[in-house]
Structure formats: structure tokens, C-alpha cells
Amino acid sequence: MAKRGVHVPQPIPGSRGDPGGWPVVVEDFLTDLAARGYSPATVRARRQALAVFAQWCLDRGLDGPAAVSRPVLVRYQRWLFHYRKANGDPLTFRSQNARLLPVRALFAWCVKNGHLAANPASDLDLPKVEQRLPKAALTAAEAEAVLAVPDERTVSGLRDRAMLEVLYCTGIRRSELARLNVRDIDRDRHTLMVRQGKGKKDRLVPIHHRCIAWLDTYQSEARPKLVVEPDDGTLFLTLDGTGFSLDRLTQLVRDHVKASGVAKEGACHLFRHTLATVMLEGGADIRYVQAMLGHAELSTTQIYAQVSIRALQAVHAATHPGSTKPMPSSRHRDDDEPEQFISSLRASPRELLAAALESEIEEENRGPAGSPDDTPS
16 A cells, blocks of 8 residues: 555556557657656646556557547547546546646657657647636635644644644645755744755745744654654644645644634645735735736736745735734734835836845855756646
8 A cells, every 4th residue: 555645656557568558658759757856746636547547548449649630629629528427427628628738748749859740739729718707715814823823732733733824824725845954944033945846946925923933832842752764844744744735734724714613625735825815905016926926927917927935925914914913922022124125115117126136146146056057838
């Protein structure tokens, strides 16, 4: 049995003795993706989609990519459209799109690497993905209700409260939360380093006093009771001393949301959406919110995406309700926000651009990070 939280690669159906069969070609394709820097999550998602496609083809006597034509791909696309899940619901167009994209990528790779002479998927039209409004986010009061659920008198409760505080304060993804290391928290600068986020990009986000206070309490009172030597520095640990799996994180946060009595569903991503909502409602410019969340594409405002961390800290402190919530006196930090943080709130686009350019210069002066560029996933 696999260790909890460790993903076992899904096997690709077909004959492994056939050099042109599904297992050999697909595994070669996935290995190439990994070698080019695609994230394990991306490779795993493509493996799952291609395993379904390979099985569908095998059921129809198509034992490898060479047996697939454009009409076959159209049939598969229609099959996805008519497919019904166990509860009777169809796949959303977004899900259909997610299953077809790896198929199209596989055939493009097959042509490029000499497995096929022509690409049957070259002009395959993908479904138009619907533009859906996000589910309702938590209000500030509802978020506080969820944060109050864990029993901080217990080791697991104190850990959970600290995790929820980080999610609410920073809006980081669950995978980013799971990868946090103790060294990623800079208490002096009030920042949290997200390493290898989506697209394998690092980013720095501000954290307020209350979040730091809960992290300090967790690390001094709870984490020592959870850690198992050798300590690799993983910040949040399960009761058996291992890091959290993504599924476990989702279930844990969902349970706390449900236990709070809040009439909204969600888990880790609910706090990501909540962060964006409360900051925007508090008056934050969308450029800062997108920088906080690590979104790469900002359309016409993309040039302002890489704002300086100082300006971002000011907006976060001024618009996030958690930054003004008091902590018990024994857990409260007395640091004051520098006045220049607040003055940056009124910065003009020209001043913001200057800050971004200054930040870029600082990065250049620091020199290379010591590792080659990563291919975005």
C-alpha cells in the first residue's frame, strides 16, 4: 500500500510490448514533460486524462496513436459531451476541455518526435469554456467564525488555527500551504515566501501581526510535539509528523467551514476567494490583489503586476480585516507600520511603475538565483 499522501502513478492501459502502443508512447511523452520542467501536478493530470483516452481507444480496437484519425477524435469529443457521471450530471465544458487538451498535446508531441507523420488533432476545435461567476466568498464575520472553530487548547487545534490564519491572511493555494517551510516566514519583514508556486514561480506576500502571532504560538507550543526527526522544516505537520496531502488539507478545512455553521461550502480555495473579496471591498486596487494571489496575466495592467512588496504590504494592512483584529496581550506584537507604507496607497500609476522598476533593479543586483529557468506548467 502506498504511503498516505503519496501518489501512485496511474497505469496507462495497453500492451507494453508494442513500441507504438499507448503505454510506451504516453509514458515517453510524460517523461519528456517532466524533463522539461512541468510540475508533478500537471504531469499527473495529463496522465489521468490520457489513461481515460487510451482505454476508450482500446475498447474500440485502437491500440496506439497511429490508429487514431481526426474522425476518431471527433467521436471521442462527442463521447465526452454525452458522458454522464455517477450522479447523472454531464461533464462541464471546462472538464471536457481539460480532458481534450492533453490529447491534443500528445499528438503534437508524437509528430514532433517522429511517432506520427501527421497530426490528426491539429485542427480539433476545443469546447468553448463557460465563464462562470465564482461561488460566494465568506464575509469578514463569517471568516472569523471559521477561524474560531479549532480548539486552540489542543495541539491539532492550534495547528489548524494557524493554518486557517495563513490561508485567510495570504490567500495562498493549498499546494503552496502544504509546501511551506519554517524558513519561509520572515517575521522581521512581515512576509511569507511562496516557493515554486503555480508556474514554478516564487513570490513574496505580506502577512499581518495576528497571523505571525498565531504562527509563533503554533511553532513554540504545538509543532515541537508533532515533529519527527530528522526535521525537514515542513511548517504544518499531521499528527504522525508527516506533511499534509492536498486531499487531507481540503477535507480538514472543509470540516471547519461546515462546523462553523456558515451557510457556504468550500475549503482552502474559499479563503483564497475571500481574501480577494475582502481586500477589494476594503478599497484595494485589483493590481495589488492579483499580485498577492500570484496571477501572472493582468491584461492591460500587467506592467504593474510586480509591485514592490512594501507597497503591497501597505494595501494588505489597510484593507484586510484580520490585520486590525486584536490578539490576547500575551500574543500581540507591538510593531508599528511604517508611515511610508501608508503613503504608497495613494501612489499614481507612474509611481507604481517606478516601484516596479526599482524592484526589478534590486533583483538584478542580487544576481542569479543559482538554478536554471523552469518551464511554466
